[in-house]
Amino acid sequence: MLTLNSCNKNELEMLVVSLGESKYRAGQLFRWLYHERATNINSMSNISKTFRELLADNARILQLKELASVSSKIDGTTKVLFELEDGERIEAVVLPARGSLTACISSQVGCKMGCRFCATARIGYKRNLHTAEILEQLRQLEVLARAKFNGNLTNIVFMGMGEPLDNYNNVLKAINIMLDDNGYGYSHRRITLSSAGLAPKIKLMLDDGCNVNLAVSINAPDDDTRRAIMPINNKYNLAELMETLKGLDLQRRKRITIEYVMLGGLNDTAEHARSLMTLLRGLPVKINLIRYNGGGDANLKPPKEEDVLAFQSILTSHKYTTFIRKSLGADIFGACGQLAAGYYANTR
Numbered sequence: 001m002l003t004l005n006s007c008n009k010n011e012l013e014m015l016v017v018s019l020g021e022s023k024y025r026a027g028q029l030f031r032w033l034y035h036e037r038a039t040n041i042n043s044m045s046n047i048s049k050t051f052r053e054l055l056a057d058n059a060r061i062l063q064l065k066e067l068a069s070v071s072s073k074i075d076g077t078t079k080v081l082f083e084l085e086d087g088e089r090i091e092a093v094v095l096p097a098r099g100s101l102t103a104c105i106s107s108q109v110g111c112k113m114g115c116r117f118c119a120t121a122r123i124g125y126k127r128n129l130h131t132a133e134i135l136e137q138l139r140q141l142e143v144l145a146r147a148k149f150n151g152n153l154t155n156i157v158f159m160g161m162g163e164p165l166d167n168y169n170n171v172l173k174a175i176n177i178m179l180d181d182n183g184y185g186y187s188h189r190r191i192t193l194s195s196a197g198l199a200p201k202i203k204l205m206l207d208d209g210c211n212v213n214l215a216v217s218i219n220a221p222d223d224d225t226r227r228a229i230m231p232i233n234n235k236y237n238l239a240e241l242m243e244t245l246k247g248l249d250l251q252r253r254k255r256i257t258i259e260y261v262m263l264g265g266l267n268d269t270a271e272h273a274r275s276l277m278t279l280l281r282g283l284p285v286k287i288n289l290i291r292y293n294g295g296g297d298a299n300l301k302p303p304k305e306e307d308v309l310a311f312q313s314i315l316t317s318h319k320y321t322t323f324i325r326k327s328l329g330a331d332i333f334g335a336c337g338q339l340a341a342g343y344y345a346n347t348r
């Protein structure tokens, strides 16, 4: 049976035409599904009862089952564990901070990238999420944000489980529906896609006109260090990645976010900071330093506080906008993927 909330406008047009209706019904259906966030075909009141019944015989609206949620007592960060129809599990998070409510959503069950500092990497790769599974996380987090924080989501980040560009078609389709005025209606300034550095897909995304914010997980200024913590560097090394980033036709005022997970004794010295500046020279960037908090490879250590501050100070003194990312939800496992990783570890 066709999943309606995995369909873009063209696919809905094909569906309604195949069911003997005129094309304009697809526009109504699209608005009901994504603008009105309908979860029930029967609620689509401006569509005739006969056609609703025909639709219900041929298609359905997918919803995710919320299995568990856990909230931080410190800052309210709330993680939700969802079960998919095939029994796989993913997590998504609402992060409240300084007047914003950010949804962090997953793009895959597990991940192939194998970053050593990441809890999701321990699950391995299970499968890509369908477009409906991606959009449903957002819809359910919107409901959660209103109920728990009495507000609307302000930002969406693809920083949950999975490498979004490794699930390119489904993620891009979901983003286009999030951006559509007749869909979810979010601004491209409010959506950030974070990648481990799949250089050709980053270029493709821009070539395909996807102008959401881009974050790239760099984590080391040289190939040897990066290869040791991010196996993807064997496929796309820093030279190739930087050449791709420097060649992107970014919209005016857009900067690439460089994510840098700081690992004690591994990538956190003054020399690393200076090499990072050399690497990034000429790129419009802002840098997010993220203290490693555990959850990945047992041999990795958190950095010392003074090393994080010294690293930031070197970058800011050279006019690089550099933030130390606040670790939200520290009491409910800081790293994305840990709720689901716990489940998979217990069921292996």
Ligand code: SF4
Binding pocket: 111, 112, 113, 114, 115, 118, 119, 120, 121, 160, 161, 162, 163, 195, 196
């Ligand atoms: S950090 Fe991201 S890309 Fe790397 S293994 Fe984890 S989920 Fe995958």
